[in-house]
Amino acid sequence: MPPARTAQRTAPRTKPADQRRRDLLEGGLQVFLERGVAATTLEHITKAAGVAKGTFYLYFDSKEQLLVALQREFEARMVQRIEQAVLAAGEDWVARLDAWLDAALADYPSERALHDVLFHHPALASHEADVVDRAGAPDLAGSLTGLIGAGVAAGAFDTLDPELTAMLLCSALHRMFDRIWHRDQEIDPEHLAAATRQLFHRAVAV
Amino acid sequence: MPPARTAQRTAPRTKPADQRRRDLLEGGLQVFLERGVAATTLEHITKAAGVAKGTFYLYFDSKEQLLVALQREFEARMVQRIEQAVLAAGEDWVARLDAWLDAALADYPSERALHDVLFHHPALASHEADVVDRAGAPDLAGSLTGLIGAGVAAGAFDTLDPELTAMLLCSALHRMFDRIWHRDQEIDPEHLAAATRQLFHRAVAV
Amino acid sequence: MPPARTAQRTAPRTKPADQRRRDLLEGGLQVFLERGVAATTLEHITKAAGVAKGTFYLYFDSKEQLLVALQREFEARMVQRIEQAVLAAGEDWVARLDAWLDAALADYPSERALHDVLFHHPALASHEADVVDRAGAPDLAGSLTGLIGAGVAAGAFDTLDPELTAMLLCSALHRMFDRIWHRDQEIDPEHLAAATRQLFHRAVAV
Amino acid sequence: MPPARTAQRTAPRTKPADQRRRDLLEGGLQVFLERGVAATTLEHITKAAGVAKGTFYLYFDSKEQLLVALQREFEARMVQRIEQAVLAAGEDWVARLDAWLDAALADYPSERALHDVLFHHPALASHEADVVDRAGAPDLAGSLTGLIGAGVAAGAFDTLDPELTAMLLCSALHRMFDRIWHRDQEIDPEHLAAATRQLFHRAVAV
DNA sequence: GATGAATGAGGCTTCATTCAT
DNA sequence: CATGAATGAAGCCTCATTCAT
Structure with missing residues (x-):
């Protein structure tokens, strides 16, 4: 009953x-x-x-912690989507690199506000915030490093330092979106994709 | 009283x-x-x-305004130093590009704290701060755009879009320092310079 | 700036x-x-x-002093205008009283903002402001007291206490305008004048 | 912290x-x-x-709001006491009017400081403060208006405009206390009551 | 006399965090 | 687990007044 x-x-x-x-x-x-x-x-x-x-x-524990958790989530989700795209790209290394870039380009704008809001806060850069343990969190640069490193190992890519190159390319992407967004420049996505792809290709001497 | x-x-x-x-x-x-x-x-x-x-x-008018004024000053000073280095590099386009990069690499670390502090604050990116008029302030990307554009015009460089390429490279540099600093990674400066130079060269098809 | x-x-x-x-x-x-x-x-x-x-x-000496000086001026000017009207009213006591009232009624609204602003500030009533010497400044109540007192002496008016009566009537006028203004009540001026005159007449048993 | x-x-x-x-x-x-x-x-x-x-x-919401709340309370309490006195005065209209006045006279001095402090602040008169909703708050003038209006209806009182007369009389009372207090004039309460009563009686032609 | 840059006490208000229920 | 009234440190900014020129 x-x-x-x-x-x-x-x-x-x-x-x-x-x-x-x-x-x-x-x-x-x-x-x-x-x-x-x-x-x-x-x-x-x-x-x-x-x-x-x-x-x-x-x-x-604090407001700060919420922000950090959100940032982690955001990047992890993006990495995940990108890596799936790479997997789907098949065996060709250039195709894989292109897939990586295309996925990144596709993702960034769609989460503009998110990216914008989350990554522009002292939390990430403040004097104390480095204390926060970010180790192990999947990150974009790591993902690209893996791809380029493997490509180099396979003899498909060439670069002095895969990790550094990956970091540079990731940084370029990240900041570029910042600048585009914050300056309200209208850039044709096709054109942007082409120019970016050129840089990526050249960076690994494709 | x-x-x-x-x-x-x-x-x-x-x-x-x-x-x-x-x-x-x-x-x-x-x-x-x-x-x-x-x-x-x-x-x-x-x-x-x-x-x-x-x-x-x-x-x-406010604390925020002081920060913006400081940021403007910092970037203007850096641009000035870099352009002087370029001027001193002579006629060769590759030498000029290298001079630009070397000057930038030399400058960034020396002003780490400054850069760090000034550019990681919502002021630059907050919802309202874009209101601040930054027009006309000399900026790094503009400086590199000028150099690459001229090089392309002179037939020494090649790239789809000088402006976008300059922006991408500047962004790469900027963020790279962020990441290096904030992760406390020890990277050999020589190595870093070499890898970066490789990217710059390739980006303009040198 | x-x-x-x-x-x-x-x-x-x-x-x-x-x-x-x-x-x-x-x-x-x-x-x-x-x-x-x-x-x-x-x-x-x-x-x-x-x-x-x-x-x-x-x-x-201070902001406060300016306010007090302004208040004095305002009242003095009003008293002056009213007394001229009384003078012009001739020998009849009732006519004089009416002249006094009409002049007051005519004056108050025309200086609404002034009156409003000046007399509604702590300066007049604050704990310390009483220190300010207001003695000797011509005032409305004094003016009316004079008129009623004389009228009583002449046997034209009757009231227990001319001074108190004058004060009460002045106060009535003063506050009444406050209330009217601050409530945005629309009251027909003719009607208001009639009702007020009735009170004044009755107050001195005319 | x-x-x-x-x-x-x-x-x-x-x-x-x-x-x-x-x-x-x-x-x-x-x-x-x-x-x-x-x-x-x-x-x-x-x-x-x-x-x-x-x-x-x-x-x-602010200091100002506290003041307004206090003012409302003060006047409401006073009105309440007065109306009780009127109720206790019996059927006679003149007795009622006298009761009203006596209660008011008894109340004002006892709350001098209160009255003084609360009603002499810009809050009541400032440019913005009228925004505050005072509608419905019981007020002195309203109370007297009710009494005089009823008396007129009953044929006991006579006046051109009960509401205006009530407002004038209330104002007279209010300001009179102000002036007495702020000038530190010593006035015999008995005398004051007598003079005031005379004005009240005459105002309604008793 | 006149000036206006400089002063600095202090007001109002916000908000991350706690803790008794 | 959840609540939300209470806390109080601390910040930004205003503005009457001074004083060296």
Whole structure:
């Protein structure tokens, strides 16, 4: 026999921890996008997540930590998509490189706001923030390093230092989007892709 | 309430406006370097500049404005040094490109803290900050664009789009230093220079 | 923002003290009217008066003093106008009383902003402001007291206490305008005059 | 930074919202009385209320709002006392009017400081403050209007415009106390009551 | 007399974080 | 687990007043 229900019992007060964490992450992202990181308060975040202020601290140590978690997620997701594209590109090394670049180019703009908001905050660069352990998080440069390194090993690419080259190319991409976005320059995507591909090819002497 | 009286009546209180502005700029830079932008307060800045709190607002509208002024100065100075190096490199286009790169590589590390502090603050990227007029300020990418463009025109370089290529290379440099610094990776400067030069050369098909 | 330097020195630097005081008084009044007393700064006042900040203190001890001077002026001018109207009213006591009232009613609205701004500031009522010597300044209540007192002496009016009655009637007038203004009630001036006159007449048993 | 830890862990931090609001209202009143509105800071208010500075903003939007709330309360309480006195006065209209006046006269002085402090602040009269919704708040003039209007309807009083007359009489009372207080005139209360009553009677042609 | 750059005390308000329930 | 009232340090900025020129 079912126990007597009390008249009002709308939502269950406890949710699985994972879900709560998700809510916070997503609520935070949303308000960060809406108002910028600096202008976002804990109040906004928790309200967006549908959670009380104190609850936040059950899942994150500080506002800063939420930001870092978000950044990690963002990059990890992007890496994942790119690597799938590379896998789908077949055996040819140039095709693989092109696939890597195309996927990156396709991804960056689609997450402009995200990228923009997350990576332009002192959290990543402040004096203390380096303390945050980022080790092991999948990153773009690592992904490209793997690809170029393998290509070099296979004799398809040539470069003095695969890792450095990968880092340089990744950096170029990253900052380039920053500049394009922040200057509101209209650049034809096709053209941009062509010029970028040229640089990538030349960088590994294809 | 009137300021406390001191026995002495000597020191002139007013300085030329230019000097006061300088003081503030330098005081601000110093404390930004010491404690990071976010942790710096008006109090710190004015104390470092040897000036009363209210005086700050006679010269800048806000903390943010001081930062922007500093950023402009920093980039302008760097561009100036680099262009002088290029001028001194003679007629050869490759030598000029190398001079440009060497000067940049030489400059970046020497001003690491500066670069670091100034360019990693929302001021440059925040939702509202784009409002700030940066037009006309000399910038690195512009400088490289000029060089590559001229080289292409002279038939010495080849690239689909000089401007985009310049931007990509500048971005690569800029971010690369970020990453190196923030990861505390020890990279042999010689090696780094060689790898970077290779990328630059290849980018313009030298 | 650095102060603008002007090379030129057009106007003569010294004016007669009386004129300077006038300038300040009028400049002050103007900005008080424009932005309200609380929102007005010394900066505004001196700028409106076309005078340097320091100069202000050559003529007034403080912002407060300027306000008091303005209040005195305002009331004095009003009293003067009213007494002229009474004088012009002839020998009849009721006609005189009516003249007094009509003049007051005519004057109040025309200086609404003035009255409003000047008399609604703590200066008049603050804990310290009573220190200000207002003795001897011509005032409305005094003027009415004189009229009623004389009328009583002449056997034309009757009231227990001319002074108190005058004060009550003046107060009624003063506050009434406040209320009307601040509630934006539209009251027919004719009607208002009639009702007020009835009160005045009855107050002195006419 | 976290608040300093104290050894004790006893006192409950939260009170019913009503009580907190009360505390703030009373603390505010107390310091307003002690030092005047203009000289009172949030610091003083919250200290007097035994509350942290931030807590204030949980209950009021600004210092100004606290003042307005206090003013409303003061007038409402006074009206209430007066109306009770009128009720107790019986059926006779003149007795009722006298009761109204006597209660008002009895009340004003007893709350001199309160009245003084609360009603002499720009809040009530400033350019923006009219925005504050005062609609529906019981007020003195409204109370007197009711009484006179009813008396007129009953044929006991006569006046051109009950509302205007009530407003004039209230204003007279209000300002008269101001003037008496601020000039430190010693007026015999009996005498004052007699003179005032005469005005009231005559105003309604009793 | 006149100037206006400089002063600096202090106000208001925000907001990350805590903790008693 | 969850809550949200309470905290209070700290920041930015204003502005009446001074004083060296």
